[in-house]
Amino acid sequence: MAEDLYLAAKAAMAKCHAPYSKFPVGAAIRADDGKIYAGANIENLSFPEGWCAETTAISHMVMAGGRKIVEIAVIAEKLALCPPCGGCRQRIREFADQGTKIYLCDDVGVGKTMTMDELLPHSFQTDVIG
Numbered sequence: 001m002a003e004d005l006y007l008a009a010k011a012a013m014a015k016c017h018a019p020y021s022k023f024p025v026g027a028a029i030r031a032d033d034g035k036i037y038a039g040a041n042i043e044n045l046s047f048p049e050g051w052c053a054e055t056t057a058i059s060h061m062v063m064a065g066g067r068k069i070v071e072i073a074v075i076a077e078k079l080a081l082c083p084p085c086g087g088c089r090q091r092i093r094e095f096a097d098q099g100t101k102i103y104l105c106d107d108v109g110v111g112k113t114m115t116m117d118e119l120l121p122h123s124f125q126t127d128v129i130g
């Protein structure tokens with residue numbers, strides 16, 4: 001059930017630091033340890049130095065010891081069903097399988113479910129390295 005992820009992503013979105021774009025985004029990951037890790041976008045006056053909500057959530061997961069994304073929800077206040085940006089698709093892929101579910105949300109809940117492979121086909125895959 002993705003309702004808890006949706007609520008976690010929405011709560012995280014409220015903590016964003018987006019004074020420049022005014023485009024709040026939240027993300028929440030259910031990790032392989034069963035815990036939920038959430039994040040929001042954090043911008044910087046030097047624009048390229050800001051980062052996305054998914055990146056914050058992944059950082060929380062990794063630092064807490066989680067290593068695998070089981071599923072992830074993303075929500076943006078001003079854009080229903082906002083998909084992760086290209087960079088975040090590859091960041092998510094680093095910790096996900098091709099079948100990992102990504103929930104695109106709106107202001108009432110999960111509006112669309114996609115798989116990692118649908119979001120980022122032909123991804124640069126870490127399992128072929130090393």
Ligand SMILES: [Zn+2]
Nearest residue numbers: 052084085088
């Ligand atoms: Zn992104």
